[in-house]
Amino acid sequence: MNSPSASTTTSGRVAQEAERRRTFAVISHPDAGKSTLTEALALHAKMISEAGAIHGKSGRKSTVSDWMEMEKARGISVSSTALQFEYGDCVINLVDTPGHSDFSEDTYRVLTAVDAAVMLIDAAKGLEPQTLKLFQVCRHRGIPVITVINKWDRPGRAPLELLDEISERIGLIPTPLFLPVGIAGDFRGLLRRGEDGAAAEYIHFIRTAGGATIAPEEMFTPEQALEREGEPWETAAEESELLSATGQDHDQEMFLAGQTSPVIYASAMLNFGVRELLDTLVALAPAPGPRADIAGTEREPAEPFSAVVFKVQAGMDAAHRDRLAFMRIVSGEFERGMVVTHAQTGRPFATKYALTVFGRERATVDTAYPGDVVGLVNATALGPGHTLYVDKKVEFPPIPSFAPEHFATLRARSAGKYKQFRKAIDQLDSEGVVQVLRNDLRGDASPVLAAVGPMQFEVVTARMQAEFNVETQLDFLPYQLARRTDSESRAELDRQRGVEVFTRSDGAILALFSDKWRLQYIQKEMPELTLELLVAAT
Ligand code: G4P
Secondary structure (H helix, E strand, C coil): CCCHHHHHHHHHHHHHHHHEEEEEECCCCCCCCCCHHHHHHHCCCCCCCCCCCCCCCCCCCCCHHHHHHHHHHCCCCCCCCEEEEECCCCCEECCCCCCCCCHHHHHHHHHCCCCCCEEEEEEECCCCCHHHHHHHHHHHHHHCCEEECCCCCCCCCCHHHHHHHHHHHHCCCEEEEEEEECCCCCEEEEECCCCHHHEEEEEEECCCHHHHHCCCEEEECCCHHHHCHHHHHHHHHHHHHHHCCEEEEEEEHHHHCEEEEEEECEEECCCHHHHHHHHHHHHHHHCCCCCCCCCCEEEEECCCCCEEEEEEEEECCCCCEEEEEEEEEEEEEECCCECCCCCCCCCECCCCCEEEEEEEEEECCCCCCCCEEEEEEECCCCCCCCEEECCCCCCCCCCCCEEEEEEEEECCCCCHHHHHHHHHHHHHHHHCCCCEEEEECCCCCEEEECCCCCHHHHHHHHHHHHCCCCCEEEEEECCCCEEEECHHHHHHHCCCEEEEEEECCCCCCEEEEEHHHHHHHHHHCCCCCCCCCEEEEC
């Protein structure tokens, strides 16, 4: 038992450690440069000496089967893990979203574990579908967003045009902290905006071979910049004043409220703008704060240990059935080996094996603080959204299920395997691999699986085979979207053509629609029916 003075010291230390942490994720569309940016951030943090060590080009795989093989070879999944590094006085946690181009519920769940997001945009392409979907989740959860416009070293759109697209399409007011000097394709450096949009400084970048080392920077005054760069500098300075005239200057309160987004122009490949991003995260992104429990009471970071599991990942290898539950620490100090309580069952859980995982690297974690992500090994009872705590009881709200867009029935090919099939479905359901829907009509032998991304189905069938030895048959259903309904509306919806109603394993009643026109027609004809949008519905 700690003496009162000892626990005061602990809570002081925890508060200090929490204060210096920044936990964020990158939201982007495939190919925008997330892996390249991650490497560049790690390079800046001096974790690796040369970019490419974490995510070598040769190791980059994109197809489903390659991905599966990759997971198998490693024995565990590499999706949704965290990169931690020190930067100045801060500890930065970059929580990674799945590395393959598939979009799945895991991608969304990561956003429940972070305090800020970096929205990474390709300068030539602007806002792309996956970025938009992820942004909606950030908005829904009130996560502040920093925007990075990437690939400025190659031809793209005009700087202000990209900003207009952001404000027009998603209603987020972009407030650049830096503007590029030189058009896309001729990236010379950044103008740092000062008070009222006046140019404060010119940061000139110097290219290094292949962008493999940190790009040296030279600082100049605005006068020197004008002399050195001429017209490109003048253009950037004018654009900065123009933005101020329309009120597009950084405002910390509005940023934290999700109304504005600081913007940085960068080239992840050349390591330009990466230091500026890190400095921005340190200066502006929020440190871990309190989190409300199911009763609405806030758990402060300095209180006794508590954490939320945001992802569970099982090994793809049958011989190697490890199961990792990734938790984000909400409060207190985590020490490996401590016995915590699993709020959902009230049972104790010994944290003997605690890891950080990034890419191929796994390292044992001995101590961790609010904002940190820790993987717990063989945590069979833990599921996404579950709470762990010590001393002072707490239970956090569950992670919402996200709007599925792909639907299929699944059955065991051989009737003799039905028992294993049921067991496997329950297991995969509890891990949150896929959503499981049932109704009386279809019965239990062929439940409907609902997914945010189609690769979730591939994971289910592969694991059915590898871990449970059940060969399955997957048949896609002609539904495209889902809405949450209630028992009162159910009977009427059941009578409609192009609609089928199911109960999800968490008790939610979902109506599936063949297409959005069918949904719109029913909404118009029967406005009394309950049809609620699920989180991140398109
Ligand atoms: P992702 O994780 O978001 O999917 O993107 P990733 O980092 O893999 O980058 C996708 C492609 O974009 C990569 O090219 C990468 O080199 C390139 N890229 C990323 N950042 C920048 C940048 O700042 N400038 C430029 N010019 N390119 C960038 P690739 O097609 O995999 O190979 P290659 O172009 O190197 O041949």
